[in-house]
Every structure is written in structure tokens, then in C-alpha cells.
Amino acid sequence: MTKTKKLINAPEDIIPQLIRGMVAAHPDMLCVEGGTGRAIVAVDGPRDGKVGVVVGGGSGHEPAFAGYVGRGLADAAAVGNIFASPSPEQILDAARASDGGAGVLFLYGNYTGDVMNFTMAAEELEAEGTRVRQVQVADDIASAPKDRRSERRGIAGDFFVFKIAGAAADLGEPLSRVEALARKANDATLSMGVALGACSLPQTGKPNFEIGDDEMEIGMGLHGEPGIRREKLATADQVTDELLGAILSEMQPDSGARVAVLVNGLGSTSLVELYIIFDRLKQVLDEKDIEIHYSWVGEYATSLEMAGASITLMKLDDELTRLLDHPCRTPALTVGAIEGATAGSARSMRKAAASSDATKTTQSPRKLQQGGVITPQIFRHMMGRAGDEIIAHRDWLSELDGVIGDGDHGVTMEIGWKAVQAALDNAPEDETIEGSCKRMAKAFLDAVGASSGPLYATAFLRAGAAVGDRLNLDAAALAAWLAAALQGVRDRGRAEPGDKTMIDAWVPAVQAAQKAAANGTEHDVINAARNGAETGMKATADLESRRGRSAKLGARSVGHIDPGAASTWVTLRAMASALEETLAET
Template sequence: MTKTKKLINAPEDIIPQLVSGMVAAHPDLLSVEGDSGRAIVAVDGPRDGKVGVVVGGGSGHEPAFAGYVGRGLADAAAVGNIFASPSPEQILDAARAVDCGAGILFLYGNYTGDVMNFTMAAEELEAAGTAVQQVQVADDIASAPVERRDERRGIAGDFFVFKIAGAAADLGEPLSRVAALAQKANLATFSMGVALGACSLPQTGKPNFEIGDDEMEIGMGLHGEPGIRREKLASADSVTDELMDTILGEMAPKPGDRVAVLVNGLGSTSQVELYIIFNRLKQILDAREITIHRAWVGEYATSLEMAGASITLIRLDDELTTLLDHPCRSVALTVGAVESGSTADVRSSRKTAASTNAPQASPSAPVALNESGLITPTIFRRMMQHAGDQIITERDWLSELDGVIGDGDHGVTMEIGWKAVQAALNNAPAEETIEGSCKRMAKAFLDAVGASSGPLYATAFLRAGAAVSDRRNLGPNALALWLAAALQGIRDRGRAEAGDKTMIDAWVPAVEAAQKAAASGSELAVLQAARDGAEAGMKATADLESRRGRSAKLGARSRGHIDPGAASTYVILRAMAAAMEQEAAAQ
């Protein structure tokens, strides 16, 4: 496979350098707030009594999401890794920076990772007394039928939903009203796209899917997820006709209706092509006597260097039209003229107050721990380090599996998370308990990754550690308990079950096998059984049709392919067993 070329430095420095460069280029519009370095905040936006609008998602879609931070638009954006949701801590940094007493609205695309991470952040804010509401943008009509509209993913329709919500907040509407107007815009927005060529992740330098020179993918997702079908490449007018027929078929506009239009390039589509698409689009709307109130043509929500385009229409009434026309100023979008005035002092004073009022943890009394079992805290940490090594080794394989039915970043995401875990464990004191190391791992993984893997594995580590909090060492039964608690944490956080074609399909047989093997009295037997159960479960996912996550949009097209989450589960449990085999050989 041909390697792609990008003007980057070290892959691990991409996001910090992106953030630094963007803020340096627009110091009159943007600043960075919070310890995570991933919260981009409007210099001129947040103010006392105003709802704080926080948007966010993975990088690689620029100018989305930080490009829509500014007066009259979003107050802050949480910036995730390439194609991966920001972590709860990054989202919290953004929210705290713009919390001006009227509550926070989270706006983001309807993807599993974003839903989990923003929800975790919302729970923490609400526990601290801040009112939070959330709206998941779900405009991609190719990703689910209308009767399951709440399952649709968000693509370029973010553009209109952000604009409407930002205007409502700027006008002083209360939180419930801003959220309701954002949802109204969401329900009035319809998108569909086409891809002609793949993009490539900076960490791998490989196209994240394959497509023939004479082919196009109808309904492609914004991360390179496969669409609804693959066809021979057609003319611009034919493609526009197909996209518009589907959009208008669901929108069902009447003569005299008003719409706003976005013709969006996915990263490497020329303006020439985009204007040709718009030309045909206008002919179609003119023939139906539908008025275009406003139109934007260009790159507003990209997918790295993917070739292709999407069309988005929002049906307007008087209320939405007024909000769409409300002045705003940001890197990616300016409408009219805005009144400016820096609000940095307001944010700084509120952040200081929030830090001052933060609850302080009380030291807990020491507890006598059960020391039976061969797996000491030191051996446990070596097992986790080896799991990280194996994930890093298998990164490209995991990403290739994900590229077939997802967005191609699973291996990269897992590598980032496990490298963070390894670094955190390197700093663990020798006397730290297994529960303490699990907490350390959970925070490291979640802060580093976000995405869907972050909340899932963070919850798994926390639950597993809590399940053995009364122990210093792990014996066979305690090890099986640790694995079962990890599985339950993933189930509770992700709401997936066996048969959904997710990592659960590897975890369930792994835990069942481990529990049976625990009766043998051998820690090694437990891990070997878990490894073998995970391998069988992973292979069985090839016969399943996906019902959860991004690949669920594929339906029957997901059959015949191993689930990447199940594969990484197998890699982790295989590594843990191998580490224990090494310990046994050394004794």
C-alpha cells in the first residue's frame, strides 16, 4: 500500500502544534484555557449571565470544531485527537472556562465516543452544581432510516446547529431555550455525502480505506466510515441529483419554502468541483420553487485529505432565519458585524472561584489487605506494561481492521492510551496497590484518548480495581473477579451486549472461561483461559452484523470482518497471559 505524505513533525506533537498554531494565528479570536491544553476559548464571547456553548470532537475536521469558536457562535471547543472524541477532562476545561452562571450547552456529533465523553463531563459538572444540557447533531440521512433518526451520525450539519445555538445564547436566551433551538435546527437539517478517495491518519501514513480509481462511495461518513453503497464514478450532476433526491425525499419541502445550503468539501476537493455541485443544486431547487436564503460553498467540515463532498440543507422558518442571520465572528464563519469586548477577566475570576471551591479529598484510614496470590502489585504492573507493548506492536493491524468497518483509528487510539498507561505506571510508587494502579491507569487512558475507548477502558480499570480493593495480591479467584468487573464496567458504560459486534464479544467468553479456570487454583490457567476465550470471541465477530458503534451504520456490509475492539481485547489478554508465563518460568 502506498504511503501518503504530510507536512508534519512528530505524530505525537500534531495536536499541541495544531492548537498552538491556530491560537497564534488568531490571537484576537482565540485563547487556550485549562491544564489539558485542549480547550480553545473565544476571547470575545463568554460573559456573565450567558449560556456557555461548548462544541467539540476529534481533530482532522478543520475548521471544525475550533473554527466555530467566537462571538455569536460557540464559546469554546474541546479538541480531541485525530478522529477521536476529546476526553472528559478536556471537555471540562472548555466548560469551566465559559461557565458564566447560566449553564452549559454541549453540542457534538452523534458518535459513541463523543456521547460517552461529553456525558461523563456533564455528570461531573452537574455534581458540582452547574446546569448542563446536550444536543447530539444527527444530520446524516445515509447513516440510519428516518424511524431511527436518533442513531444518525453528525457530519457537516454541525455548521447550522452551532450557528443557531450560538446566536440564541448570544441573544441571552436561557439554557433550556438555547438547547431547544439547537434541537430544532438539528431536526431541520439534512445531509448526505460522497467520497471519491481515502484520507490517511498521520500516525500510519496509509489510506484508511481502499476505493477503485473508477469508484465512489455514496453516504460516506466524516471519518472515512463506509457509506451505504459503492458505485462507478458518475458526473457531478448525476451525483448531485442522487444526493439531492435523497435529501429532498425526506425533507419534503413545498414550493415557496426557504432553505440554507452548505456544499462542503471533505479536504481535497477543489472549489471548481464544489461550485459545479452547487450549480446543479440550485437548478434543482429553482425547479421546485424553493428559495435559497443563504449559501456557503467551501471546506467547513473536512476529513483530513479525503476527496469528496457533502450537501447539507436546513429548512428555515422565521425563527431559524433570524438566528441564522444573527452576527457572528469566528475563524471559519463571519456573518454581519459583531460588537466586541474582551471577557477574559470574567472567565478568569470564575475559574479561580471554581478552583477555590473544589472539594478536597479526605485521607482514608489504612486497611489490612489480603496478600494471598502470586500476582503482586509489581507483577500486575509488569503485565499491564506488556499489554501496552503488544498493543503498540499490533497498532497497524488494529487500524487496518478498523479501516474496513470504521474510521481506521482504533490501533492509533489504543496505542496513545496504552503509552499513557505505561508512562503513568512508570511513576507509580513501589508500594502502590493494584487498585491504586488501576485508578492511575484509568485516569491516564481517559485523559490521553477520549474516543470511545477512553471511557470504556477507564471504567473497566476503575471497576476492576474496586473489585479487588481488599487485596494486595491476586490469586486465581481474585483475578477472575478483576476480569469480570472490567467486563461489567465496559457493559455499563457502553450499553453493548454479546452479539452486538463489539469488544464485549471477546470479553464475555474470556471472563466465562476465566471463571471456570479459577477452580484449578492457577493464576496462569485463568489468564490462558481468558486469552483463548477472547480469541474465539474475536474470530466469531466476523460472522456478526454490527449493532453498536460506527460500524452499525453498515448493516450487512459489516459481516465478514473481525471487530477491532474485540481484536484489541484479545491482544491485551494474550499479553497478560504471556507476561504471567514469563513470571512462572522465572520462578
């Protein structure tokens, strides 16, 4: 496969350099706040008595999301890794910087990782006494039918929902009203896209998916998720008619209706092509006597260098029109003129960001059970080996994900496990297994975000708590550790066996481990878990996905191994190998 070319330095430095460059280019509009370095904040946006509007998501969609931070629009954006949700800590930095005492509204695309991470951040803010509301943008009509609209993913419709909510907050509306208007905009906004060519992750340098020179993917997702069907490349007018026709069929605007229009490029589509699309779109709307109140043509929600475009319509009434026309000033969008604001003048008394050190694992003195061959040192060695194997299999895991997802699973897992390894390297020699699990949970969650962050963090925390009364792990305790990790993943992700997720590897792994624990050794338990995970992983190829981004594929997901199940098997296999080697040396 041909390697792609990008003007970057080191892949691991992309996000910090992106943020530094963006803030340096717009110092009159943007700054960075918070310890994570991932919260881009409007210089003259947050202020006392105003609802804070926080947007966010994975990088690679620029100018979304940070490009919409500024006066009259979003107060802050939490910046995730490429195609990966920001972590709860990154979201908290953005929320605390935006909090003027009137509450905070979270706006983000309807993706599993974003929902998990923003919800975890909201739970922590609410525990601190801050009111939080959330709206998931779900405008992509290709990703689910109308009667399951809540399952739809967010694509370029973010543009309109963010604009409406930002205007409402800027006008001083209370939190409940800002939320209601954001939901109204979400309900009025529909999108559909087409992809002509793949993008590539900076870490892999390989196209996320393959598409023929004479093919196009109708309904492609913003992360490269396959659409509803692949067909031969058509003319611009034919593509426009198909995308717009699907939108109008659901929207059902009356003659004389008003709409706002966005023709959006996905990263490498020329303005020539986008204006040709708009030309046809205008012809169709004129024929139907539908008025375009305002239109935008250009790149507003991209997918790295993907070739393709999307069309978004928002059906307007007087209220939405007034909010759409309300002035804003951001790097990516300026409407009207902002009056009476100077940089930094609005931020005099906002709350200082709270700080915490979640890496502390101090425990009250207690008597711990010492039976079992897996000491805390051996446990940390097993976890380190798991990280080594995940890193070694990064490209394979990403390739699996590229077929049915967005192609970043291996990259995401590598980032998370490298963070775990670094955290364990700093663990005190006498730290308990529970303490190391807490350390691993924070490291993974802070480094990754995405859906993997909350899932693995919850798994590590639950697993550690399950063996909190032990110094060493025996066979039964190891099985209990595995079972608690599984339960954590199930509780956080709400997936069940048969959904084609990591659960399909975890469940047979834990069942086999518990059976082996009855009469076997620690080595028997982890070997049984490894074998069970392998069986479960292979069985996912026969399943139709029902959870996550690949659920939009339906029958097209059959025949492909789930990448989450694959990484589960790699992890358990590595743990088994490390334990076997350690026992052989003693």
C-alpha cells in the first residue's frame, strides 16, 4: 500500500504543535488554559453570569472544533487526539475556564467515545456544584433511519448547532434555554455526505480505507466510516441530487420555507467542485421555492485529507434565524460585527480551575492477603508486556479498525498503553496492585479519551478494587480481577455479547478463567483467559455490529474481526506470556 505524505514533524507532537500554532496565529481570539494544555479558550468569550458553551472532539476535523471558539460562539474547545474524543480531564479544563456561574453546556458529535468522556466530565463537574447540560449533535441521515434519530452521528451539522447555542448564551439566555435552543437547532439540521478518496492517519501514513478510482461512498462518516453503499462515480449534479434529495425527503420543507445551507469539503476537495455542488443545490431549491437565507461553501468540518463533500441544511424559523444572524467572531466563522468587547475584559471573576492529583494512591494501612505467585512487581511486569504487544500490533489493530471503523484503534491503544507504561515506571516499589490499577486508569484516560479511555479506565479501577484486600494474586483472585475488569467495561460501555465489541472476547475469557480457577494455578487461569479471548475474537467475524461507529454498517460489518476484541486478545496473551516467563525464571 502506498505511503501518504504529510507536512508534520513527529506524529506524537502533532496536537501540541497544532494548538501552539493555532493560538499563535489568533492571539486576539484564543488562549490555552488548564494543566492538560488541551483547552482552547476564547480570550473575550467567558464571563460572569453567562452560560459557558464548551465544544470538542477529536482533532483532524479542523477548523472544527477549536475554530469555532470566540466571542458569540463557543467559549472553549477540548481538543482530543486525531479522530479521538478528548479525555474527561481535558474537557474539565475547558469547562472550568468557561464557567461564569450560570452553568455549562457541552456540545459534541454523537459518538460513543465523546458521549463517555463528556459524561464523565459532567459527572465530576456536577459533584463540584456546577450545573451541566449536554447535547449530542446527530445530523447525519445516512447513519440511522428517522425513527432512530438518536443513534445518528454528528457530522457538519455541528456548525449550525454550535452557532445557535453560542448566540443564545451570548444573549444571556439561562442554561435550560440555551440547551433547548441547541436541541431545536439539532432537530432542524440534516446532513449527508459522499467520499471519493480516503484520508490517512499521521501515525500510520496509510489510507484508512480502499476505494476504487471510479467509485464513491455515499453516506461516508466524518472519520472515514463506510457509508450506506458504494457505487460508480457520478457527476456533481447527480451526487448533489442524491444527497439533497435524501435531506429534503426527510425535512419536507413547504414552498416558501427558509433554510441555511452548508456545502462542506472534507479536506482535499477543491472550491471549484464545492461551488459546482452549490450551483446545482441552488437550482433545486429555487425550483421548489425554498429560500436560502444564508449559505457557506468551504471547509468547515473536515476529515484530514479525505476527498469528498457533505451538504447540510437547517430549516429556519424566526427564532433560529435571529440566532443564526447574531454576531460572532472566531478563527473559522465571523458573522456581523462584535461591539463593546476588548480582549480579556470579561474574565475578571471567573472560577479558578480546581486541581487534583488523581495519581495519588495512598491507602490506609490494612492487612493484605499474601497468598499467590503474582506479586505487585510481577503484575506490573505483566501490564508492561501487554503494552509492548499492543504497540507491536498497532498497525494490525488499525487495519482491522479501518475496515469497519475510523482506523485509529491501534494508534489509540498505543498512546494509552505507552502512558500506562510510563506511569508504572514511576510506581513505588511497594505500591499495591490496586494502587497500580488506579495509576493505570488515570494514565490511560488522560492520554487517550476516545471510547477506549473510559472503558479501560473503568476496567482497571474495578479490577483493582476487586483485589484491594490482597498483596499478591492467587488463581481465584486473578479470575476475580479479570471478572471485575469485564464488568467495568460492560457497565461503562453498555455493550452485551453479540454486539461485536471487545465484550465478545472478554466474556469467554472470563468464563474460561473462572472455570480454570476452580482447580488450577494462576498460570492456568491466564492461559484459559487468553484462549477464551482468542475464540471470542475470531467469532466476532461472523457477527453484525450493533454498537459503536461500525453499527452504522449493518451487514457490511460481517466478515471482519472486531478490533476491540483483537486488542483484548493481544493484551491477555501478553499477560500470559509475561507470567509464564517470570515463573520459568523462579
